[in-house]
Amino acid sequence: MQFVISLVLVLAAASVAGAGPLDHPGAMKALNCSACHGFAGQSIADTMPSLAGVWPEYFKKAIADYASGKRPSTEMEPYAKQVMQFGVDDYAAYFGSLKREPAKMPVDGAAAGRGRAAAVQCAGCHGPEGQGDRAKLVPALAGQPPGYLKSQMTLFKQDRRSPGDANLKALKAMMQGLPDSTIEDLAAYYSSLR
Amino acid sequence: MRGMGRREFLRTSGVGLGVGLLGGGCATAMKGDFAPKTSRRVVVVGGGWGGATAAKYVRLGDPAIEVILLEPNRQFVSCPFSNLVLSGVRTLDSITFDYASLRRHGVRLIHEAASAVDPAARRVRVGEGYLEYDRVVVAPGVEFQWEQVEGLAQNQDKVLHAWKAGPQTQALAEQIRAMPDGGVFVLTIPPAAYRCPPGPYERACQVAWYLKQSKPRSKLVILDANQNIISKTALFRAAWREYPNIDYRASNKVVKVDPGAREVTTDFGDKVKYDVVNLIPPQRAGTIAVQADLVGADKRWCEVNHVTFESVKAPNVHVVGDSTIGLPVPKSGNVANAMGKVAAMAIVHQLNGKQPPELAPGNTCYSWVNDREAIAVVNTYRIENGKVVQIEQKLTPGQSIAVAQNSLGWARSIWNDVIG
Numbered sequence A: 001m002q003f004v005i006s007l008v009l010v011l012a013a014a015s016v017a018g019a020g021p022l023d024h025p026g027a028m029k030a031l032n033c034s035a036c037h038g039f040a041g042q043s044i045a046d047t048m049p050s051l052a053g054v055w056p057e058y059f060k061k062a063i064a065d066y067a068s069g070k071r072p073s074t075e076m077e078p079y080a081k082q083v084m085q086f087g088v089d090d091y092a093a094y095f096g097s098l099k100r101e102p103a104k105m106p107v108d109g110a111a112a113g114r115g116r117a118a119a120v121q122c123a124g125c126h127g128p129e130g131q132g133d134r135a136k137l138v139p140a141l142a143g144q145p146p147g148y149l150k151s152q153m154t155l156f157k158q159d160r161r162s163p164g165d166a167n168l169k170a171l172k173a174m175m176q177g178l179p180d181s182t183i184e185d186l187a188a189y190y191s192s193l194r
Numbered sequence B: 001m002r003g004m005g006r007r008e009f010l011r012t013s014g015v016g017l018g019v020g021l022l023g024g025g026c027a028t029a030m031k032g033d034f035a036p037k038t039s040r041r042v043v044v045v046g047g048g049w050g051g052a053t054a055a056k057y058v059r060l061g062d063p064a065i066e067v068i069l070l071e072p073n074r075q076f077v078s079c080p081f082s083n084l085v086l087s088g089v090r091t092l093d094s095i096t097f098d099y100a101s102l103r104r105h106g107v108r109l110i111h112e113a114a115s116a117v118d119p120a121a122r123r124v125r126v127g128e129g130y131l132e133y134d135r136v137v138v139a140p141g142v143e144f145q146w147e148q149v150e151g152l153a154q155n156q157d158k159v160l161h162a163w164k165a166g167p168q169t170q171a172l173a174e175q176i177r178a179m180p181d182g183g184v185f186v187l188t189i190p191p192a193a194y195r196c197p198p199g200p201y202e203r204a205c206q207v208a209w210y211l212k213q214s215k216p217r218s219k220l221v222i223l224d225a226n227q228n229i230i231s232k233t234a235l236f237r238a239a240w241r242e243y244p245n246i247d248y249r250a251s252n253k254v255v256k257v258d259p260g261a262r263e264v265t266t267d268f269g270d271k272v273k274y275d276v277v278n279l280i281p282p283q284r285a286g287t288i289a290v291q292a293d294l295v296g297a298d299k300r301w302c303e304v305n306h307v308t309f310e311s312v313k314a315p316n317v318h319v320v321g322d323s324t325i326g327l328p329v330p331k332s333g334n335v336a337n338a339m340g341k342v343a344a345m346a347i348v349h350q351l352n353g354k355q356p357p358e359l360a361p362g363n364t365c366y367s368w369v370n371d372r373e374a375i376a377v378v379n380t381y382r383i384e385n386g387k388v389v390q391i392e393q394k395l396t397p398g399q400s401i402a403v404a405q406n407s408l409g410w411a412r413s414i415w416n417d418v419i420g
Ligand SMILES: Cc1cc2nc3c(=O)[nH]c(=O)nc-3n(C[C@H](O)[C@H](O)[C@H](O)COP(=O)(O)OP(=O)(O)OC[C@H]3O[C@@H](n4cnc5c(N)ncnc54)[C@H](O)[C@@H]3O)c2cc1C
Pocket: B045, B046, B047, B048, B049, B050, B051, B070, B071, B072, B073, B078, B079, B080, B081, B082, B083, B112, B113, B114, B115, B139, B140, B141, B142, B162, B163, B164, B165, B195, B196, B199, B286, B287, B288, B320, B321, B322, B323, B331, B332, B333, B334, B335, B336, B364, B365, B366, B367
């Protein structure tokens, strides 16, 4: 209870002008992110992930991986360093507090249907609804843009996301067994989940 | 163009009622104090990348603040991606947007130019009338220094810059199409600082790509006033290996143009003949910023506080976008957008009697090197002792389709951030 009260006080102190979309302590710091990830982390672009609804623990891991160069990205390495500079906890809490609006990019219903069948092998880690596993740092896939999901699976398959990471061996081996068409089906399926 | 989320729309749409009164921007009605101030008010001069963003984000930060945006153009045409119109890879239509969504945020739009800013009286002059303000954001972009190139001022209709996206972009595209195979296209680049450092080199790629496909006997001569390619140098050099039709000449500043003789002259007196010329003139801050005496001793650019974007020369006046100088940032749309947000947050805090937060911009400049591949440079910044300082600059390892796809994602998202 005490936690809840102090949280409310923090929010009230940070509020400039009353309840608005920018009143969370992380909201103003995160303003640069909307140039690619959409306002309040709701992506409207196929290649850009939504940040709204990302588990805070996974968010922090992703930022650390980009900043160290472990997960290579020209765009994200400098931005991850900026996030570290300004305090990653505020960003993680902000995006984690937002409910993800599912991606609005059209997906092929038949592909999503095939993806549902193929996703059986993923559910053990990513959950039956693609909601991820907060404690195990497994990200939620539901409602992410299909282009982003596809590109990340392809990067895993080619060992170009966090190359050589021992913890991701099983995941990458699984991706290597999937034809590109199945990767596309899985992307369509997880993107279509609400 | 998609707007903001539904929740935002519902939250702000009611506040925008009554906007229609001002929306028409009818000049005859604008006499005296034609829209008396009833609450705290921010006037924004210029609805481009910096100004439109600032206007929208003041509303998002505090919907009780009234925001009036002055912008003579009824459509927003994006300079980013306009080089692809020259090569025919994109249409002008695909980079043209209206201002309707800004009204949904409760921004009051007047499609007129400001004719003066008076910091002492806190007024912006429009036509025969004026608007009072608590704070004004001046974001007029760049103006061309026509007088720096002999023969340019009187031939603006023939010697195109296409450095403000719009009718000139279309006209230059048509000139390239009409050029005979075997013709010479001359592109001239002004000395830095100018809007979008990599822009001319991206343009060179697009023109060279088009010529290679459609007019294989033609040549692109680049006369660059700078000593070398000033941005993404190695990446552009690599891209140009595919374009033997490019003849790049560094340290060649163009000082004269003669459309009759179809010839430009450099500061060494060299004359270069052309069939089509694209002369990008030297630049300074938008005229209104010069007239309001917000510029430094060089009469070109405006120095600002790095945290609030307040002019160092006038109180309650903020300057954002290409008109500014002194930050270690390029003059880009992405930076103008970031500055607009930082300035908006500062203003919201100041008008609520609070200390402005220390926020810093970020920048990504994508350049398309052919019809499907792009390169990029990314910069992020922090604040140190009240000044913007770079954290890191990173370049893509090479050109790729993936980078081009990301640039499309960036464009869609940032256009929505500016005017969606
Ligand atoms: C070919 C080209 C390609 C580019 N590519 C990129 C890119 O890929 N990425 C990127 O980030 N940037 C790019 N840029 C740069 C980018 O377009 C500019 O940096 C950006 O437009 C700057 O924003 P601004 O708000 O300062 O000016 P602008 O966007 O030019 O807006 C200024 C506005 O002010 C208005 N105005 C002027 N005077 C007045 C007045 N007196 N009253 C009212 N309104 C007034 C004008 O009509 C205009 O709409 C490119 C530029 C060019 C030319």
